[in-house]
Amino acid sequence: MRLINRRPVPRAARLLALLPFAAVLLAYVISSALRLAENPADKLLPAFSSFAAAIDRMAFTADPRTGDVLLWLDTFASLRRLFAGLAISTMVAVVLGIAIGLLPYLRATLGGFVTAFSMAPPLALLPILFITVGLGEAAKITLIAIGVTPPLVRDMALRVEDVPRQQIVKAQTLGASSWTIALRVILPQVLPRLLDSIRLQLGPAWLFLISAEAIAAESGLGYRIFLVRRYLSMDVILPYVAWITLLAFLMDVAIVLLQRRAFPWFAEARASS
Amino acid sequence: MSLISVRNVWKEYDDTVVLEQINLEIDQRAFVALVGPSGCGKTTFLKMLLSEEQPTRGTIKIDDAPISPEPTADRGVVYQRYSVFSHLTVLGNVLLGRELQAGGPAGTLFGRLFGAEKALAVAEARELIAAVGLSHAESRYPAQLSGGMQQRLALAQALMGRPKVLLLDEPFGALDPGIRAEIHVLMRNLWNERALTIVMVTHDLPEAFALATRVIAFERRRNEPTDCGRYGATITQDFEIWPRRIPAPLDSLKPPGRDDPTPQTVSYRDDPVKTGSAA
Numbered sequence: 001m002r003l004i005n006r007r008p009v010p011r012a013a014r015l016l017a018l019l020p021f022a023a024v025l026l027a028y029v030i031s032s033a034l035r036l037a038e039n040p041a042d043k044l045l046p047a048f049s050s051f052a053a054a055i056d057r058m059a060f061t062a063d064p065r066t067g068d069v070l071l072w073l074d075t076f077a078s079l080r081r082l083f084a085g086l087a088i089s090t091m092v093a094v095v096l097g098i099a100i101g102l103l104p105y106l107r108a109t110l111g112g113f114v115t116a117f118s119m120a121p122p123l124a125l126l127p128i129l130f131i132t133v134g135l136g137e138a139a140k141i142t143l144i145a146i147g148v149t150p151p152l153v154r155d156m157a158l159r160v161e162d163v164p165r166q167q168i169v170k171a172q173t174l175g176a177s178s179w180t181i182a183l184r185v186i187l188p189q190v191l192p193r194l195l196d197s198i199r200l201q202l203g204p205a206w207l208f209l210i211s212a213e214a215i216a217a218e219s220g221l222g223y224r225i226f227l228v229r230r231y232l233s234m235d236v237i238l239p240y241v242a243w244i245t246l247l248a249f250l251m252d253v254a255i256v257l258l259q260r261r262a263f264p265w266f267a268e269a270r271a272s273s
Numbered sequence: 274m275s276l277i278s279v280r281n282v283w284k285e286y287d288d289t290v291v292l293e294q295i296n297l298e299i300d301q302r303a304f305v306a307l308v309g310p311s312g313c314g315k316t317t318f319l320k321m322l323l324s325e326e327q328p329t330r331g332t333i334k335i336d337d338a339p340i341s342p343e344p345t346a347d348r349g350v351v352y353q354r355y356s357v358f359s360h361l362t363v364l365g366n367v368l369l370g371r372e373l374q375a376g377g378p379a380g381t382l383f384g385r386l387f388g389a390e391k392a393l394a395v396a397e398a399r400e401l402i403a404a405v406g407l408s409h410a411e412s413r414y415p416a417q418l419s420g421g422m423q424q425r426l427a428l429a430q431a432l433m434g435r436p437k438v439l440l441l442d443e444p445f446g447a448l449d450p451g452i453r454a455e456i457h458v459l460m461r462n463l464w465n466e467r468a469l470t471i472v473m474v475t476h477d478l479p480e481a482f483a484l485a486t487r488v489i490a491f492e493r494r495r496n497e498p499t500d501c502g503r504y505g506a507t508i509t510q511d512f513e514i515w516p517r518r519i520p521a522p523l524d525s526l527k528p529p530g531r532d533d534p535t536p537q538t539v540s541y542r543d544d545p546v547k548t549g550s551a552a
Contacts, residue, residue, distance in 0.1 A: 164354075164355035166352045166354070166355040166356065167355055167358060169323065169325055169344050169350065170350060170352070170355075170356060171369075171373060172343065172344035172345065173323070173344045173345070173346060173348055173349050173350050173431070173434060173436065174346060174349075174369060174370045174373045174374065174430070174431075174433075174434045175345070175346035175373045175374035175434060176373040176384065177381070177384075179381075179384075180373055180381075180383075180384030183383070183384050184369065184372070184373065184384040184385075185358060188360040188361075189358070189359070189360050263360070264414070265359055265360050265361075265414040265415075265416060266360075268414065268416035268417060269359035269360070269414070269415070269416045271416070272416045
């Protein structure tokens with residue numbers, strides 16, 4: 001049988017999915033044990049017992065100096081910035097994307113500008129943000145918004161243009177105005193697709209967040225890992241990275257569930273078109 | 274007097290003449306089928322009736338008034354595909370035909386109906402859904418319907434908008450023969466029972482002759498490769514179907530009211546009767 005026709009049974013598929021995780025874990029345990037056997041003070045690949053100690057210190061014990069539990073403080077600070085940035089981007093993308101996609105005059109005016117603006121590397125704009133809005137929360141939220149909004153707007157505008165011309169004509173023959181077409185025909189059809197593009201932008205959003213926090217912050221997941229880097233604290237950095245990855249993964253799953261729940265028609269419509 | 278009046282319409286794209294010298298009068302409650310080889314401009318003509326395209330020369334009038342330069346609610350349309358909205362249920366789709374026309378601040382702002390008006394529209398939508406035989410599928414989404422059911426839904430939705438003229442662009446072209454025969458019966462009933470004037474583009478001649486009261490053929494009189502599109506298509510044939518198909522008078526179809534006198538006889542005849550301007 002050809003390789004392309006050989007399929008794993010569902011149970012085997014699940015086991016296969018776990019395989020690479022197990023392999024990486026195993027490789028880590030072996031290398032860590034080897035290094036620690038040679039030098040018990042090695043900091044590069046700490047043993048799992050050091051992770052447990054670090055996690056206990058960061059996540060379950062209050063910091064003796066400030067009285068805060070650092071992991072939760074950092075998580076809360078980071079998520080607040082991330083959600084604020086994503087919320088601003090989403091709102092701008094819905095309004096501007098639909099307007100650019102639907103109104104030829106606005107497309108002619110802003111289409112090129114948005115494309116050009118989206119080419120500016122957001123991290124190169126970071127110094128400008130620090131100078132103009134200061135080192136506080138506003139700069140970090142603005143960086144996420146500036147980085148994520150242009151691709152979201154462009155994607156929204158393209159999705160609006162993807163709506164078949166027939167549907168727009170049809171809505172007009174049913175008596176719709178430009179506004180009611182946007183509200184009743186375009187918006188509900190592009191919202192599930194907006195969720196798709198937000199999913200794709202979660203990666204860049206985290207990237208901008210961690211970068212901004214690494215450069216100037218007093219709390220946050222990115223701030224913490226760059227802070228403890230000075231002491232080679234791999235026992236803190238690795239659990240933090242795993243935690244960030246888990247948070248990003250959960251957000252992705254949550255968006256998929258939301259899409260399925262809120263737009264029951266979408267999966268089948270996409271499959272049949 | 275005719276409902277649609279097309280006077281000396283030409284359509285040109287750059288150097289290419291697509292349609293030339295189209296003159297056409299279409300009567301109230303006529304069912305006109307436009308046929309012709311592909312690329313002869315029959316769909317372009319339909320798009321001009323819909324104001325999706327503008328004629329290069331000439332005028333199109335409905336009820337003696339030039340048609341609006343953009344699509345409006347006096348002309349409904351059913352396409353072969355993408356006629357219904359995939360994010361709305363069957364009921365939602367049909368209801369949309371009335372909701373988008375809602376006046377008043379709430380209607381203009383939200384494109385929705387509320388309260389008693391909505392209840393009235395829902396009742397009317399259900400009646401139309403029943404007329405096209407989709408009552409059992411009221412809460413399904415279009416992706417869960419077969420092609421024939423989607424086209425029935427598209428018809429109900431278009432009728433909900435109460436258009437003066439219904440334009441059909443190869444509406445049944447993608448359906449299986451069996452389903453197509455069923456929907457032809459439905460189409461004929463809808464035309465017979467409602468105040469509808471229909472213009473249908475089709476490439477299926479038997480369909481044209483089975484449904485229409487009048488079949489119009491578009492063709493290029495000269496189509497030499499050396500002409501380079503300097504001659505467009507025009508109307509070359511204009512048949513009236515014989516024996517004449519005459520729709521039932523609308524008042525004969527209303528069930529008599531409780532206090533009305535019992536009707537003595539059926540007030541219309543099946544057999545062809547030549548009546549003034551009826552086509």
